[in-house]
């Protein structure tokens with residue numbers, strides 16, 4: 316098992332496709348996220364990029380040094396390609412995370428993401444190959460099961476044990492099933508069960524919306540770290556708030572002006588990282604949530620057609 320890097324705090328930013336681009340991750344790190352992850356990245360694409368000049372890979376998974384520690388998240392199911400992808404990304408990232416949680420049909424149809432939960436024997440080979448092909452720590456991020464946690468015999472515990480035995484260094488659990496998508500509630504009691512079953516650090520994830528929720532998750536599950544996804548969208552401040560709350564029991568509220576300025580900063584940073592305009596506008600929508608007059612403001616954001624217009628709308632807010 317390879318040692319984990321030193322984390323700035325116990326609160327991590329979740330990998331989120333279309334959201335956790337390099338510019339957004341940087342803002343979250345500045346606000347105190349302890350670890351950030353790239354969006355999920357295909358082992359096939361990495362393998363292809365690895366055969367080109369380095370600049371293509373760096374363009375495909377952009378990042379900056381200031382984000383460290385930084386994990387790259389891979390998905391796939393082919394053993395040889397997983398190994399090759401790990402060797403290609405290893406020099407650039409501090410950790411390699413393997414996705415066992417994505418419920419999207421185009422991913423599960425390839426028997427990757429959360430679908431791999433159903434193939435523990437194959438998964439063991441993939442994880443074993445991954446760990447042995449890199450000197451960087453490997454983590455996994457999984458859901459609790461596919462359709463029904465109990466009827467499936469608590470797959471997540473079996474997979475947690477497999478991961479520990481092959482040398483995985485950390486496990487994130489989002490305790491919903493694949494079928495659940497984002498409906499219902501994240502069943503935190505399963506995080507506690509996993510923590511009791513294995514002896515490697517556990518990251519609790521799912522439905523942490525406030526600093527108070529984060530504290531509650533630590534207390535209820537004894538997890539080592541907490542990961543925040545949707546509540547960080549348009550709100551990198553949640554990391555500072557949570558760190559402060561965990562330390563002092565208090566945190567400052569965020570104003571519309573804080574959010575406005577933060578989004579302009581995001582736009583400025585995003586220029587360097589080839590973030591497509593549709594994603595920028597979507598981030599703008601997320602930042603506008605909780606701002607005064609947000610609903611009317613969003614109508615203006617929706618009408619923007621390029622970065623200049625988007626910047627202008629936020630500058631004139």
Ligand SMILES: Cc1cc2nc3c(=O)[nH]c(=O)nc-3n(C[C@H](O)[C@H](O)[C@H](O)COP(=O)(O)O)c2cc1C
Nearest residue numbers: 329330331332354355456489521522523543544545
């Ligand atoms: C827009 C979006 C994109 C996501 N993309 C990824 C991804 O690339 N990899 C991954 O492991 N999970 C992904 N997730 C799942 C989150 O990492 C996280 O597990 C989930 O949102 C639950 O945490 P939350 O309740 O704090 O949002 C995504 C979630 C959202 C909302």
